Amino acid sequence: MMNLIRMEFYQILHNKYFYAAVLLILVASFLTLPGFENQVGIVGNERMDALRVFTTMLLMSGIWIIGIGIIGAFFAGQDIETPSEKITLAAGHSRSGIFAAKVISFLVLMNVLMLFFPLAGLCIELSRIPFYMGVRSDIIGIYIIRVIILTILINCSVFSFILLLRFTFQKAGITVAITALTLFSQYVLVGITAQKGITLSCLPFVMQQYSVLVNTTLRESVKIAVTAFSYTFVFLCAAYCFFFRREIK
Structure with a gap:
């Protein structure tokens, strides 16, 4: 398994x-940092800080995702036409191992890329403004x-x-x-329903917005985590079924 994961990361x-x-x-x-600073609404104020900009970047990350x-769909579809899966299977590795290695490497890669955007912004902001966000210091961690x-969830x-989608259609x-x-479509739907006072709390874009709020309760956090994990579990189970049944060429 570890060899398969290392091979996937090597290719990436x-x-x-x-x-x-x-x-x-x-x-x-x-380039987008000034826009996020304006979203914070406290540009030029002593309350301006790096962590506040960081959380705003996460809060406004709908378009970015x-x-x-x-990009992730492009990466996922790149090895569809290559014989790497057939070679790996011929080497004695199981389908389950191949699938697990692809899932782990892909999810790690995409989370790194997704978090790199706000983290890069945080590092740039730390070079010129404080870190403290204005909440109690004992709960910042x-x-x-x-x-x-x-x-991540x-x-x-x-x-x-x-x-x-990758394992279902097999076409990049x-x-x-x-x-x-x-x-x-999901992003547009969230915007339209928000204007009508409707909150689709089960959608990832909405869950992302709630996850970065300081006053989000433990119960709400658990609900977000369980919902996100449920989506992941269902999608990966369905993906495994398609991967297990298809012929590897």
């Missing part, structure tokens, strides 16, 4: 598109841990759906197109 780290994506994220984070999702855990629910173009259409 030797993919020029991965580094292009990292560079794109870094540039986008730098569409872009990262499309708990707050950061909660936000990171919930963000929510990201996994989205990216596991991309894996389901279709995977990218459906991913873009689904995520963008």
Whole structure:
């Protein structure tokens, strides 16, 4: 299993598109920082701080997850036409091991890319403004841990759906197109329903917004975590069924 995971990461780290994506994220984070500072609404005030901008970047990351999702769909579909799965299977590895290695490496990669955007912004902001967000100092650590855990779980629910598309259609173009259409439609739906006073709390975009609020309760956090984990479990189970039944060429 570990050898399979190392092989998947080796292929990723030797993919020029991965580094292009990292560079794109870094540039986008730098260029969009002024906009996120304006969203905070306290530009030029002594209360301005890096962590507040960081959480605002997570709060406003709906459009960004569409872009990262499309990049993820592209990565997921890159090895569809290659014989790597057949070679790995012929080497004596099980289908379950191959599937697990692909899932683990993909989810880790996409979460790194997704968190790299706000973390890069946080590092840039730390070079010139304080870290403190204005909440009690004794709960800042708990707050950061909660936000990171919930963000990872929510990201996994989205990216596991991309894996389901990848193993279902076995075509990179279709995977990218459906991913873009689904995520963008969800973003528009959340915006339309919000204007009508309706909150679709079961959707990943809405869960992401609630996860970064300071006053989110433990019960709400558990609900978000369970919902996100349920999505991930269902999507990965369905993806495994398609992967297990299809012929590896």
